[in-house]
């Protein structure tokens with residue numbers, strides 16, 4: 001196996017590939033050093049071992065033909081040379097390991113989750129962080145994953161099924177800036193049909209509107225509803241006036257046995273629209289807003305443009321199917337940055353609305369710009385008197401730089417030997 005050793009000359013040549021391109025202009029405008037992208041060949045690729053797979057470490061090393069280097073500051077994570085491909089390994093196919101950057105793992109660790117937490121992941125797809133959250137919660141709590149892009153959330157569903165961790169998970173195609181559903185508690189009722197109900201036609205009729213165990217074969221009514229949603233998705237990602245589309249739920253996610261109206265009760269202006277419910281319990285104890293961004297900190301993603309061609313950057317970075325808000329915008333365009341900023345602020349604000357008092361919210365992006373990170377945090381704090389930045393206790397041994405605002409963290413390839421990531425943690429104060 002040969003290792004790519006980058007000399008300074010090669011590095012500069014690589015950086016110069018971007019010369020004159022909108023991307024270089026974008027970096028200049030945001031005060032970012034193009035040299036960070038030369039680190040892609042020298043920083044490790046990271047994997048996370050699924051809980052219980054540590055015993056297979058030697059076997060995995062033999063299969064991928066390299067030693068896995070334990071990440072001392074983050075449990076369960078290992079580094080390996082960037083040229084090693086894991087996708088074809090048996091361990092990967094059998095669901096013993098995940099490909100996941102250590103900085104992304106840190107964003108999840110920053111949440112400091114406890115057994116029984118009910119977590120909302122507002123930009124969930126393709127799902128690396130959602131899977132880690134599910135692994136941490138194990139046989140407790142619940143995870144609600146939301147994403148505006150159906151095809152990306154479908155990939156997230158595939159992951160959850162591959163790793164067999166979806167028992168307490170539910171996935172909704174929805175706009176995270178307006179998503180309003182509360183967590184549902186696992187029901188005693190498993191959704192199976194009793195003999196007396198089988199004999200009672202009206203009970204059966206009622207039950208056809210309640211959720212049974214999830215199966216990829218949907219009942220006719222739901223298929224029809226889904227087709228309608230798909231048809232309108234041609235013009236809009238998430239059609240207005242439609243309930244969020246539920247594309248997956250596990251047996252203990254609190255959905256089985258619920259009626260549609262119970263599922264789709266919503267939070268209005270921070271209050272639950274039904275009376276008699278414990279409002280604190282009906283909000284999420286943790287929210288992750290891993291917001292859509294320009295992905296400039298994701299150095300491997302940016303590096304791919306050397307193969308794809310820089311001319312495709314517009315189409316691939318701002319993929320029209322990912323989000324309507326980012327469609328047809330130019331990276332270097334002032335209005336793009338404003339639109340991205342507003343989207344991020346709206347996602348953060350809505351995630352905070354769904355958070356219970358005393359709960360925590362982690363905001364992260366894989367952009368290194370100040371505009372998409374500290375500026376968003378500052379504006380959010382200005383508009384939300386009950387939000388307070390929290391120290392990230394777990395971070396004391398992490399290789400990060402402090403963000404421009406105290407208590408916020410920045411991972412970058414040169415300091416952290418990870419992909420770039422900004423992380424801020426908030427708590428919701430009582431009235």
Ligand SMILES: C[S@@+](CC[C@H](N)C(=O)[O-])C[C@H]1O[C@@H](n2cnc3c(N)ncnc32)[C@H](O)[C@@H]1O
Nearest residue numbers: 123125126127128129148149175176290292323
């Ligand atoms: C950085 S990615 C999230 C990565 C994910 N958390 C993970 O760990 O794999 C951002 C996601 O936000 C989604 N997104 C963009 N606009 C959104 C919106 N208005 N509501 C919900 N999701 C949105 C995109 O489709 C994309 O999947």
